[in-house]
Amino acid sequence: MKLRRRDFLKATAAVSTVAMVGCGVPKNNALAPMDPKKAIGEDPGKWISTTCQGCTTWDPIQVFVQDGRAVKVRGNPNSKANCGTCCPRAHMGLQQLYDPDRVKVPMKRTNPEKGRGIDPKFVPITWDEALNTIADKMMELRNNGEAHKYMLNRGRYTYMRDMIYDAMTKIYGSPNNISHSALCAEAEKSGAFYTHGYWDYRDYDLTRTKYLLIWGLDPLVSNRQVPFSIKVFGDVLDKATVTVVDPKLNASAAKAHNWLPVLPGTDGALAVAIAHVLLTEDLWHKPFVGDFKNSVNQFKTGVTLDESVFEEKYTNGIIKWWNIELKDKTPEWAEQECGISAEVIYKTAREMAAAAPSICIWMGPGAAMQVRGTYTAMAIESLCGLLGNLDNIGGTMMKGKTHVNKMPKLDDYKDEVAKIKHKYKIDQRGYLQFPALNSGKSGGGVVTNNLADGILQKNPMEIKMGIGYMNNFAFSGTGAQRWEEAMSGLEFYVHITTNASEMTQFADIVLPSAITTFEKWGYLKSKGNLHSQVSLLQPVVEPLFDVRTDETEIPFLIAEKLAERGFDKLLRYYKEQIIDPETGKGASNAKEFAEIAVKYYTAPSWDGKKDFPGDKIKGWEAFKDAGVWNDARLEYKKSWGKFKTVTKKFEFYSETLKKALKGHADKHNVSIDKVLDVCNYEARGEMAFVPHYEAPFRYGSFEEYPFTFIDHKSRLNKEGRSANTPWYQEFKKVDLGDESWDDVLKINPDDAAGLGIKNGDMVRITSTNGSFTIKAKFWEGLRPGTVTKCYGQGHWAYGRVAALDYKNAKPRGFNNNELMPCDYDRISGSTARNGGFCGVKIEKV
Template sequence: MKNILESMFTRRRFLQTSGATGAAAFGAAGMAKLTGFSAVGAGGAAPSNAAAASNGSWKDLQMTKNICHQCPARCGINVYTYEDPSTGNRRVTSIYGDPGNPIANGKLCPKGHLGTYFLYDPDRFKQPMRRTNPNKGRDEDPGWEPISWDEAYDEIASRINELRENGEAHKIAHLYGRGWGPSDAGLYGDWGKLVGTPNAAIGHASICAEGSKHAKAAVEGNASYNSYDYKNTNYLLIFGAGFLEAFRPYNYLMQVWGHMRTKSPKTRVTTVDVRMNPTMAASDRYLMTKPGTDGALALAMAHVILTEGLWDREFVGDFDDGENRFSTGSTVDAERFEEVWTRGLVDWWNAELKDRTPEWAAGITGVDADDIRRTAVEFGSTRPAMAIFERGPTAHTNGVYNGMAIHALNALSGSMFAEGGLFYQMGPSYASGPADADDYRDGISRTMEGRYPRIDMAGTERWPFAGTMMQEVAKNHNAGDPYKLKMAMFYTTNPIWTAPDAPEWEKMMSEIFVVDTSPFPGETAKFADIVLPESTYLERLQDSPTYPFEGWPMTALRVPAVEPIYDTTEFGNMMIEIGKRIKGPTSDYYRQVDNVENLLKHLARGFEDDPGDNGVDGWEAWKEQGVWYKKPYHWKQHRGVFYEWDGEGYNIEMTEEEVREKLMPTESGKFEFDSSYLRAEVDYITQHLNVSRDRVGFPQWLDPEYTGGNRDLHFVTPKTPMTAEGRSGNIPQATALMQPSVGGNDRCYVEMHPQTARERGIKDGDRVRITADLGSIEAYVRLMPQNRPDTIILPYEHGHWAQGRWAEAQERATAPGNPNEMTENVSDPISGLAAYYTGRVDVERV
């Protein structure tokens, strides 16, 4: 590790880093000319407006509670504003982490200060707009004309009413990315029900991290992301989660990393990934695997844990005489093993694990067998210990089985619902909304219910396990299977750029009526017929129940720090106002909801009977504090016994039925090494994956199906710490810091091993062409000796052709093309997660 770090930080690298600082300062200075802020003020110190200072406007400094929008973490922020004496309007001068928010704890990550750049982005949409050019394409000018909100709402509602009356409500789709709570994406369920479309809404989880949720559903019944007790764990095994780059909640993870690495005993960290990233560089050990082979490594670790007798007997169980019968290559009599909170361990051993030695895994993963064995012994002999994973291992055709193998390590170590282990997130104590949508359904709504499948075919025989399949929408529309859409509305998602085989979306959007709600220009807006610009997060009112954090319930509130500086509004208000214009009782329902603030006030009534730990007991207190939360987590497993919180302690011992109902809702109520969830669709799995019927339920090794034929280089596009919810490409400050390990001050590099480059006559800094079956893009090379020779890395975020002046300038001059234009639309048959990391490519010097 010393050699790696020294080679990464040469004199040349030092100069590059200095250049990055200069580029960031230059970008901030450029922004200052547009916003009236100095580089320091934009980051969080002081307004540069001399008149403001001389008139004493700092005496009017105010602070507002809000929530950062740079990633899914949902950190609470304190936004400071002052009154501009020249206009009388308030301006944002600085953003800090909220000390009263349990995620932020008064801190922010490097992205946190970027809110001012979002707010004062000169390329923002400034009012609703209608397209006047009927032709759509990358090179077509939409010919925008400004319209009023009433005109925009009336036109959209008129089209919806016409489709409903013609029996075509199912041809209306809503697609969304980051949903925050009941006041925005949470409106979709009732909206789709009342309008009569199964396509409200289609979420982006299938192009994000859906694989981990399905892997967990398969073995312990929870189709959700985990919460983690990082503070108390003594061993952290990270599989492709990007812990110090892009895992959630990012800001908090950097804080807890310091705690884990300085407490006694220090938390030992092993990172498994396909490239040298900041997490791997900061770990005690790294295991660099071939893409898609994480499951093989996890299976070998499970083999060692069992043969060495290191499993947690109080959670898993033991042989009837206490003698360990797990021996490499030998089967075991299942009747001799008495399980406690697991089911099917011996069957799994006999069918899969007995032959999965470290030597076997070394041949698949490229990781040394001794390193696999040492890691397994460390993990199995440390308590508490946990294994975490995310998109890395699951963005392959074998993704769910990879995830099941990794998650099985948590059962073997007894970390499920234990101190220092992992569990699931509780929801906030919200009251009901202003009205019940079921009371306002009309004949069209009831007639359309269940009549048509979703356009993405999620939940049908084609994708029986999948809850959403956004990447299938354009393909299915273009094929007319199961039908063609006529209208689509997009919220916080841009699949024309982010989805695999992105050009399919250009074809679809050129044929239908498109509504985009982004505050900013982008590829979807380029094809839109109407733009309804949402306010930025510093200008809008919005709730945000926490993503999985520490398990106990929590919800934060965005309070506008400034009035919208342009003619924009909250997305939730857009949905409500369109709903008021739908013919029939639907309009009556949305008149009852009225607006976002009214909805949130109703939800906050739940806090009156269940005040938060910080005293939040209603709407006004929620606005003042910015967050409601209630500790502790209600359940705990200790030495194989489950307990429930009684108000003073974990004093209520739970029955097996209670554990099944509240914690592990599998068929058996236990952690299943033989998954009843998968066996329920045995025919589907045997048809779509190379698995025999008798083995369907076991965590097992399946070869990933790589795309690209005989091409020899794996192509991986990870997120980096400066990926700011899809907007980094248009923020020079973020771009300058995008790749801290290789430079990239003014461009994004494809990382390549020196040996791989030499074989192709490529030198550091050369421009190259990356070719897959779907097409080619170009990029510049940076040599990275710490990466695998068979894998090239191109960080996700670049290649925009319609995002704003900085992103487009980079694309024309130095940035690479969009990798998703050459990423094939292939998905894991079980989870439906797009297999982004399974492609193979050729690279040649241009």
């Protein structure tokens, strides 16, 4: 970011003011005065390796620590995935670490009434009292035969999640460990899995690509691999064609060669029309797909073909796909559906073919996280099959191999209560209306946002107690009002958090968490630049406050309290199974456990016992210093012929999805068509098994709600936890069209003129789910008929900077998730928050 001196001075002043308000300046605050006899930077310091968790890039970074303070951040030069770079999120971590609004000690609620704007009347308590209260409640449920009425909610995590999410929940005896995953992803994984058997995020060979197609995301701002994308994007623009498909002009589109402002939710129409051109013009990648047996192209618009005329190589069902979906899906047809001219569609398809197979197709949540998102994701992913770019030079890549230990088995530590089989979890995954087909298994995924309804309905069970960490579902789930209702009625909730977020306002016990990156132990697995990696989080400074690590220390402390009450299985598991690979000993206390657990898991990356491709790190201390282990560069074409699909091929006709849907249908004794009907898909019969276009499902008629609302992401949202930092608010204007210290609704000037709205006017925006007043901001980079707002503002809790009036629960702007209704892409379980599903009306106040 290039900042003017005036902006920097304003931010500095804002930082100083907020840091001094109320709580004063913490002892080790990076902003506090140093020794007046020495200049800043004069004292010796040290760069310490750790990992930024600002987004799912999980960026290896280093923090410069001077006189016990974290004062500067940079990318870790040892990482081959980010090449020593980081994005603005990593730098904002410094203000999060030294935020005076952090929760500093355990607290308990003294006001039994719960709800927005109701003062919980928290009072400080000791860790001992907090842990005793939690253990008493857990044992009460267990002794009453109600262990299954306990739940664990996980937000963002490190891979130490196993200790609290799996081990603690399952040994205790509850099926209800619920992750956040479906709030931010899953549908884009679903598209890849049902075409080529890969349930994960993709990597991209950006340094060798000849064509980059960015679809429904902005890799310079969000998604995965942000720092590396920023680093190489200029080079990509110089040597490759860049095309962005998005209804709004994002940062990538502003620099791209082509911007295709598709009508929200119609991405699938554009994808299948491109596929139609590739086939009718003989442009598919024959070394991957195959060819007609007589080598004469027979794909003609409207013509049905016999399957026997084509000989496929690494793909399955191209003729079925053509007959069922593609033969009539011309660019002229698509123009009427998606708003992109037929001429541009032809041009795009031909340019892509000319660059193939060195083409990256980077699909993100904007295209997939919609009510019928799995089929849109499949349609876009199918272009990878046609162009042969999967695991190919300059193409869309899978991932390499990381070497870590698995969680030790739990079986020997489960008693009769823990061994009870429960058919369903509280999020209702696996219900008829919620297939959640993670990796093809009915109920194998998660339906995070439906947890609120499960609690309210007490279906399939009543929930009497919950523990949540690094989560704020009352803010991050669409139809957020449901969460407030569910949490208000919950009998007992424990929130482990750095700041008093919206979720915290409903808690009975609040436990202060060590902040990720700076104060906690953990490790992460990620990928980028064709390298997979294991990266370390380690404490770089001593904690400022009386905090504990959420995933290791706190469950260990709870296990000790449970053991005091006669239930020692969890504590024995931690002590007997999580062993220090250097000493062969288990932990004697929680603090030891936090480090030993990380050593146990990451040992294969640094102990030298096995030889595998990648870095050669000699010992734990060397790993702490390096901060990251890199796999060797991913080899090309390794997946060809070995896709994890039913046919082992890239499936244009998805036998994998057919098997998964049949398994779910058989489970409920219904037909596949019935499943599709209940789950609100248009497909029936054979159409259900091929990538195809489904019209966007929309809340609100165009007559009453003529505009379509688009939610988009900020380059400053540090996993939603940065809004209480002055830097976030001051530099909010780096999100295109946004303003500092404000929340704005961006509208095309032509649309505004039709409504008599001037730039800066206050307007009321109304959906079927809510109505809010906000300032209108003219933004030309937006398709007419749509309005957009960046996600991240609208906190009514969290702190004195995030909220406009924290004491009175008054937000700065409004939360997009209170405007958008709750719905899902039910095949994957993903929350719908894109794809034109939210109609709105705009009125001048």
